[in-house]
Amino acid sequence: MSFVSRSRVALAATVFGILGGIPPASAEPSADPADNANSPALAVARDEARILAYWTPERMASALPAEVPMTSGKAPISLKPIAPENSQRQEEGVEPRGGVSTLADVHSMSGRVFYTDDQGRNRSCSGSTVNSNGKRLVFTAGHCVHGGGSGRGWFSNWVFVPAYHQGSPHGTWTASGLWSKNGWINNADRAFDVGAAVMNLRNGTRIVDAVGGQGIKWGAAYGAYIFQFGYPADPPYNGSALHNCEGTTWNEGGFPTITCGMTGGASGGPWLESYGQNFWAYLYSVNSWMFWDPDPTRVYKWQGPYFSYDTAGSLYDSLKDL
Template sequence: MTLLRRVSISTLAAVLAGSVVSGPAQAALDPAAVAAVVASAADAAASSAPVSTGGGVVERAAAVAAGNAGSPAVLRARAAVAEDYWTAARKASATPADLPSASSAFSASPSSPASRGGSAVAGARPRAGTSGSFAGVGPSGIRTLDATTDSMTGRIFFVDDKGENRSCSGSTINSNGKRIVFTAGHCVHGGGSGRTWFDVSRWIFEPAYHNGSPYGTWTAQSLWTKTGWINDANRSYDVAAAVMQDKDGKHIVDVVGGQGIRWGSGYNRAETMLGYPSAAPYNGTKLITCPGATADDGGFPMLECTMTGGASGGPWLDEYGVRNWAYVNGVSSWQFWRDGDQSKVYKWQSPYFSDDTAGSLFNLVKDK
């Protein structure tokens, strides 16, 4: 009972209602494991204040809703929750994440209705800052599977703040901690008024996905994004990072490798967009690539590509094919289609990767 007395009635009620464990996953955990997760959520909520960085404020992710911190036993229990929850049937039924809301200033047909809520931007340029980069790395040790640039990209599954099963794309990023996955902000938080963090206890990444991953399922430990996205759904800040739990005692980047990251490098760069589109005519089972050159599309980098929803958060890779890793210099954030037909996507935009956006976010999480 000592453990349970550390938890408020409201926190315990939230757990029983499903904000930490729910559905079949709830029955899969014994009472001690549930109590451990509840205690972790209470501890984490006490330390969830925003963290300031030189390039702008980055909000610490919802240690509040699902227990981002905890002992190894707590993390193992949460990993079990995630893996039990994400059955093949739930993955197959997961729909693409909600995309950022539109602004009437856009002349092309956006992929989200203008009434979605929160404020939006039309061509807002990031504040000036220094350029920077961090090199990628292949996997450590001898592997029976050849890790490549593509194997560092994977499919993300999560439960959003409306309780709906969703999917995005993402990529591992090399860092000092070797535990980072980069994606879009709208793959971790709803963005804007009335929206909140997604359930970290059911946020998973499957690298080299093809109806499952040869590298297994990796569970998030914490989720991070910019306050510009959290508060205003500002597409200039639609970028996020997940710190992943270790699996079998290994960091994810040591197993599959990690891309490098680059910011402040301008437009008109030869880049390749990678992702797992799951809306028609695609089904989310295969990695799709779109090579091209980035254009300055009202302040946002743009690539021509026909990928549909589900590709959100996928990396835009600079120096793709040069070695077995490349530099992430964007993530898929916003799509445009023709003739009012969502299957006729013709281009995507990314937030501009500057020190104020991706650079400051990466520097905050690189040692975790």
């Protein structure tokens, strides 16, 4: 089975919280591409029912795949100092509360993302839960949370459906806020095409407690053997099932690259390192950019942003306690 997902990672740090504890967005966005940025509050309590009602099975089935990133990675290197202990780090994943169940595996930790983009179109991406102190994080591509570049904006009606297969045994989860990197938000630079959502509770339960969460690592070497997952929705796929590719990554212009035939809609899906050694694995990158010949139904490789502290690490640290 093969999956490819295109995701642009902009670390937009918006704290939306019906639970509190999320800092307000700054008035003046930073020019440093490695800084985080955030969206306005999304699903506060009064909006949650409306968003859940909006995503009917028919709307989910007709959602377009995510818009493809069009700009290569050329952002200036951040001058922000990085503590040595943060330059290369890994955080472990976790099983769902209560241990392994028959419904909890890579399928429950992966899911399909649905949203309305900043131009009013319903679209889909992929994503995965990531363990943290707050147990509420979903990581995806930056282009799955924000349009990227001048004149573009944050997305709305954002939901995550774990183990999607024309519905889910785990239900639909709404986001309280979206985050990405300024490099994506300001410049649509796919070197920073990383995004994350802080999810609302569902029936009083945090999402990672319900479905488990992957670990995450950054500063790792190229040439890792990874499993790549996503929900491709362009032909010959239809977005109804989780697919995967596997293989050894290589460095192509600074981007981890892998052979894979997944099509649009896989954007934001996880690249998992050490998959199969534990109940969970480590998020190594996300689907960001695909290559095809001669048309988008004939994809032959994918790239993702390199997970450094400037990209995935600082984003994770900003959100881990929310």
